[in-house]
Amino acid sequence: MTGITQPSLLEIRSLLTQMLGNARDQVAMLPNLSAQVRALPPPNAELLSSPRFDRAALQTYVANFFRMPEDLEQGQQIRISFDSWIRGVSICVLPALEFEQAPDAATWENATALRALLCHYGTLWRGLVDVRWRIEDDQGFISDGIAAVTAPASQLAGDGEFSAPLDWRLNREQQINVTCINRLERVVDPECPTYFQRTLPWVAVAFWAERV
Amino acid sequence: MSRAQLLALVDQAAADPSSARRLLERAQFLVDQELRTAKFPPDGYVYAGAHTLVAKFDTLEVEDLPDPNDPRIRPLSQTTNDPEEIKIPFDMLIQGVSAWAIPELPTSIDATQLRGVLQMGVAPDGRDLFSLAWGLDGDNLYCTDGWKSHLLPAGCMVGTRANPRPLAWMPGRGRILNVWARNLTNAICPTAYASEIDIGWPLSVTVEFHGVKLEAAR
Numbered sequence: 001m002t003g004i005t006q007p008s009l010l011e012i013r014s015l016l017t018q019m020l021g022n023a024r025d026q027v028a029m030l031p032n033l034s035a036q037v038r039a040l041p042p043p044n045a046e047l048l049s050s051p052r053f054d055r056a057a058l059q060t061y062v063a064n065f066f067r068m069p070e071d072l073e074q075g076q077q078i079r080i081s082f083d084s085w086i087r088g089v090s091i092c093v094l095p096a097l098e099f100e101q102a103p104d105a106a107t108w109e110n111a112t113a114l115r116a117l118l119c120h121y122g123t124l125w126r127g128l129v130d131v132r133w134r135i136e137d138d139q140g141f142i143s144d145g146i147a148a149v150t151a152p153a154s155q156l157a158g159d160g161e162f163s164a165p166l167d168w169r170l171n172r173e174q175q176i177n178v179t180c181i182n183r184l185e186r187v188v189d190p191e192c193p194t195y196f197q198r199t200l201p202w203v204a205v206a207f208w209a210e211r212v
Numbered sequence: 213m214s215r216a217q218l219l220a221l222v223d224q225a226a227a228d229p230s231s232a233r234r235l236l237e238r239a240q241f242l243v244d245q246e247l248r249t250a251k252f253p254p255d256g257y258v259y260a261g262a263h264t265l266v267a268k269f270d271t272l273e274v275e276d277l278p279d280p281n282d283p284r285i286r287p288l289s290q291t292t293n294d295p296e297e298i299k300i301p302f303d304m305l306i307q308g309v310s311a312w313a314i315p316e317l318p319t320s321i322d323a324t325q326l327r328g329v330l331q332m333g334v335a336p337d338g339r340d341l342f343s344l345a346w347g348l349d350g351d352n353l354y355c356t357d358g359w360k361s362h363l364l365p366a367g368c369m370v371g372t373r374a375n376p377r378p379l380a381w382m383p384g385r386g387r388i389l390n391v392w393a394r395n396l397t398n399a400i401c402p403t404a405y406a407s408e409i410d411i412g413w414p415l416s417v418t419v420e421f422h423g424v425k426l427e428a429a430r
Contacts, residue, residue, distance in 0.1 A: 030226045
């Protein structure tokens, strides 16, 4: 029941309690109850009366991978600066173009169109990398049940418009270890003349957190 | 649950008094559930009006790309740009953030270059063309790896106007919200050939924080 302010809801609650306590009131007070429910704010008041989070989703912990070569596992550590509640994770990959000579119109067209098409495997090119993470030595957050595995970032993380939910309470000085692999060759054959840089300039892994 | 559901239960009870008790118990259950889970204004406040705080970077120029042989050049997640400042005009609950970028192109650019440049921004609102970070009162440690602050690609830092990145953040009146931005166009389209076109291009970037004013409850 979004968009309902607390005082009105409390009044309705109080009226319901009174009605349920007295069989005669259950019918006699129905018009009054109906009027009160009709007077509640309409659903479109949601923005003004119901924030989507009740705490600050402000702190962001990031692991940056720069100039990632193909098929080579790299790791980064994030140190938790404050007691934090990790709420979600987003990933952005930035693939770059590369031209050996000034591109003509057709080359531009092909290169940019192919680059855009790679977003079909996950917005913000998340399908181009595999990731996994662990908290200090605690493995198993992404596993096959026996050992840790890497999985496509498009399946594990969100982007700026949504984040994949997580729920970790971490203490200050704990560490998150993030491992990332460039999987560009999974969708683009190295022999294919696509004008892509095989090295990814930047992969950013962002954990959204609240300070506890 | 919606107001319509509650109203339906009340109307059913009026139409069928013999089942009024059962329906009212159901209504009470739904109201109790809502009271437990609804997000109400902080104690002592009511919500009063939606506002948007805007940081504008009119001409965000490209910066030098990092060079492994020159540690003086900052990595892509750092910037030499000064932050834009927003002064929080009143107690607010900031509920979301979105951003938008558009290329600022020179008039001499030809149609081929123009087409290529315009097609480079794939994420909605051009959010893959720049990076962002923010902080309060000069402290930008809200976006960090635990050791130092970083900017992040705007694509994963903010949403679009239609779907802003949710925040729930209550900066007090008079505090300064700093926003840092960096142009990434030269990082995603570096040109190894003799530079017949400029490497990267300037952007006009706007970052909007959407929130509601908080007023003291009477």
